Amino acid sequence: MAKSSIKSEKFIELLMIACSLISVLTTLGIILVLSIDTIKFFAEVSFFSFITDTQWTPLFADKHFGILPLLTGTILTTIIATIVAVPVGISIAVYLNEYASKKFTAAVKPILEILAAIPTVVYGFFALQFVTPLLQTFIPSLSGFNALSPGIVMGIMIIPYITSLSEDALRAVPKSLREASYGLGANKLQTAFKVMVPAASSGIIVSIILAISRALGETMIVAIAAGQQPNLTLNPLKSVETITTYIVQVSMGDVPQDSLEYRTIFAAGITLFAFTFILNNISFWIQKKYQNRYD
């Protein structure tokens, strides 16, 4: 009896190792696949022109392979999303944690998280058909496809990521800190923003970084509402193309496999991967470094 339980224990352990290996191997596999075609790509296109050329027209007669227009498109929409999501997300977290009653929090939090469950294609059409026309009534020069509207909608989409994680971080701050603050005569607002938020800052920063990397990789919203024109601009009123949109565009069309045009999507993909990889590592590092400060 004892023997068999040890055996089954071993079996379950192996099973768990296998499960964790799946995710690690998938990541390695993705890096490998991306790298092979990227290396082939850079055998034909110089890395220097890839990062300095200001035009991206690999599918056309006059070919240019400058990633900058796609990169600015991606970063522009992400910055707009962050500007929308960070203040709103943190304010909600502070409100739920410091002001709202427990009952209210319990009711509102799941509703808020529904925002994260809406399919992004729905957000995309919401941006294209509702937000853009609405914005055009204030800003007549806004083009039909633009960075602003999908940026704002993407910001709304990532609010729950920030709120949820920030709220957890705020809740983890020891009660003694809050009580000490009240004891010194601080009011609610001062306690919330001068004591609680700084104390939970590592968790809040991690939540922001995770939300940013979610926005960087977002595809459907920008593919539908931001347009498909690689445009080196930081003007949010103009049409831009993000890295993810470009990848969708090429994979849906009929670019022959194993051609230079096809490999551009791997070079673009690995650029995006590098960005999100770095961001995730920064958040991991922050989390590790500041985690136990108040224990």
Added chain:
Amino acid sequence: MYRFISLATMLLLFSSCFKSYEGKINIDGSSTVYPLTEAVSEEFRDIRPQIRVTVGVSGTGGGFKKFLRSETDISNASRPISKSEIELSKQNNIGFIEIPVSYDGLAVVISPNNTFVDYLTVEELHKMWAPESQQKITRWNQIRPEWPDAPLNLYGAGTSSGTYDYFTEAINGKAKASRGDYTASEDDNVLVQGVSTDVNGLAYFGLAYYTENKDKLKLVPIKVDEDSEAIYPTDETVRTGAYQPLARPEFIYINVKSAEIPYVQDYVKFYLENAAALAEEIGSVALPSEVYKLSYERFKNKKTGSIFENTSIVGANLLNLLHEDAQ
């Protein structure tokens, strides 16, 4: 007893979900020909519900790619099959029958709020879309000095669409030669959405998509040169060839092996009998009835190959070509 009845009803319900078809016709290709083929297929499904007809949209080039791997029976095309595709068909040992099904005009459109464009000449269109214009011609007043100094935002077909191939050949003199800094999409609805909301926009796509979205767009008449008359694309001007050079025939290509199958033969016969009426209905332009007759002869005789292998499509007269070919 009740259990038996409910079981029987359920089986009956499910069996309709897993209906077995007697045959299947796979069609894919051009988004411009799609509305016509889909309209024909819908009617065909009514009279032959036991045949399953599926129509996909992956652009003319994308459609041919599948067709030449024998994944589809029929390919929709808004341009004739290209030399390299004919080459590939020989390599893969795939015979095809070429059948023109309708005419389409390429519509050049702007936003209804654009008040300054009265007409465009072919030369002005060339200036807008030429590969050399990339990053250089970016404002309306560069096209015509009296036009405002406003950004020129272009929307056009994606590189795997037959519309792109035809437009570039007709306007820039060489298929696939175009500037690359414009909003390119294989999905014409994206272009409609883009140009209809952009005062400084200009787009081109199949006339049928203009007809569908008339209230959101404004059509631009085209002049072959500065001295000639500005012509709007209409049924009449497209059919008679007065709308030049942006009127073109559209085709379906049928795999010879699929053409042996009786229900595919029925489908093609049905297609050619009804194409004229349905083309009018969806805003496309019907061919002269004699062309349909000659085409059906061609299909019955299983005449493979393209009549455009050695002839340019721009400004071609279908009837003459088919007559010549029949002899």
